[in-house]
Amino acid sequence: MTPAIETILSHRSIRKFTDQAITDEQRNAIIDSARAASTSSFIQCNSIIRVIDKEKRQLLAEYAGNQAYVADAAEFFVFCADFNRHLQIKPDAQVGFAEQTLIGAVDGALMAQNALIAAESLGLGGVYIGGLRNNPDKVANLLKLPEQVIPLFGLCIGYPSQDPEVKPRLPSELVVHTDEYSAMDKAVLENYDSKVREYYRTRTGGNKEMSWSEQISGTLSKEARPFMKAFLESKGFSTK
Template sequence: MNPVIDTLLAHRSIRKFQDKALTEDQVTTVIDCARAASSSSFIQCTSIIRVIDKEKRRLLAEYAGNQAYVADAAEFFVWCLDFNRHLQIKPDAQLGFTEQTLIGAIDTALMAQNALAAAESMGLGGVYIGGIRNNPDKVSELLNLPEYVAPLFGLCLGYPAQDPEVKPRLPSSLLVHTDEYQPLDKDELAKYDEEVRHYYRTRTGGTKEMTWSEQIDGTLGKESRPFMKAFIESKGLSVK
């Protein structure tokens, strides 16, 4: 083991933060580590909005489903897929392809993961906020995002004011396939379900008991932001 591996394996989502600011050097380091991430064909199709304005933070917290830590965290970044920069360089750029949207989403996620890992290595904590996609049109208007720029998720960063357990992830026996896709091992799934149930029971003092399978049943048994397709297309993305 080494410090990099230790940091990655110790990841927890932090939703309570100390009232303590990050230094500009810390912020610069986090962004520099994000910039160092891999980029498909070196297109570099991500923009990061660092939101400092308190009223904008308040509104973003509201748009994300009233998640107070969006407003309370020392730093909040909105990670955007961005092909507008390329359009400014090449006005006749061939844009709007679904492949470009995939590249933008993948590259942005890689950058954000680098950023959080770097922050955690400095003793900071954070949590990703997919809730900004609850109201992508309002977020886009608030941040003045032009055509070909779409907000994908947010990231809170700060000094942790809590110490949650590491949430158990799918075991490699269910995640890794050899040479071809393999059927789900129900026995391994049952073991993992009990591990997740124990995690929730311990974390909540017995007020929540749910297996991973039950959580998936609830999550995938309902609509999931069906308006996103129209919003993405309204930005000129994934129209062909």
């Protein structure tokens, strides 16, 4: 395998960091890697907010569900979908379409994935913070996000002070289909559920034993963030 593939396959979410700072050269390389990501129709509809103010970091940690590593990590970036820049270029630009919301989310994810892979290749670690969407209005106000800019998620980056196992992903048999969508192989799922249950048991010292099927059954038993549609519309997204 190539070093790039080895870096990708060894990904773990890091939630504990040392106090060591990231160099300007490292940070610039991470940001440049994010900027190099593919962008739909060359629209380039994303912005990154680097948050260094300690008070704002602490508030963002609280908004995200009291995730302390948001405040503790060497770097914290907020990835945003951004069509405000386009309105500054063309004030009568046609924005607000649902497709543009998708483009902003997809392109933002591509940028963030590039950033984290670059960071991991430098010996750093990180974790994405979707919890910012628990309080998107407060995040937007804190970061002074204008019309047509929404926070998608955050990204903590720093030197790891933990060494967690690689979390088992769905096997290719359940993810990859050929020519058409095929029925799920229940035997493959059961085997995967066993691996996930063992992963949690080992990771938590026996305090948590849950299969993937059990986990998503709980997650999808209720609506997540029911306020999100109204927030998107309030910022001018998905109104058409």
